[in-house]
Amino acid sequence: MTRAWTLPTLFLLAGLLVATPVLLRGSLVEGGVLLVVFLVLAVVHSPLVFPRSLRAEEARRRSAEDGWPVVYWRPGCKYCIRLRFGLGRDARRVHWVDIWRDAEAAADVRAVNDGNETVPTVFVDGRPYVNPGPAWVRERLARRA
Missing domain, CATH: 4.10.860 (DNA Excision Repair, Uvrb; Chain A)
Incomplete structure (x- = not known):
């Protein structure tokens, strides 16, 4: 921490x-x-500046219930900051998982990024997307509304 x-x-x-x-x-x-x-x-x-982080297991469970994306991030990452501020108020409709606070989350990210902890990695319907733009994530959120 x-x-x-x-x-x-x-x-x-x-x-x-x-x-x-x-x-x-x-x-x-x-x-x-x-x-x-x-x-x-x-x-x-x-x-x-980020909404409260969840554990990876909890974020996956909530995402299965409400269909919202899961974003794996880490503090200080400029791309994560860009995504967070680009989403604006919609950031509350995403499940955030800090890979520095959750070893399981870091392993999830490494598993889909050739062993690298590349963030933000966004999971939508169980599929990973590496460093998507805020507009792309907002579009996925709009489909859920």
């Missing part, structure tokens, strides 16, 4: 290192802006 917070923590530390000299010179606005920028980067690359 700590691995998920490594990148956000580094963004916060970098923000402090960059902004501190600026603040000490008396440039409060510039230093404040730098801190805010690094804080936003930390939040965007954290698990906080």
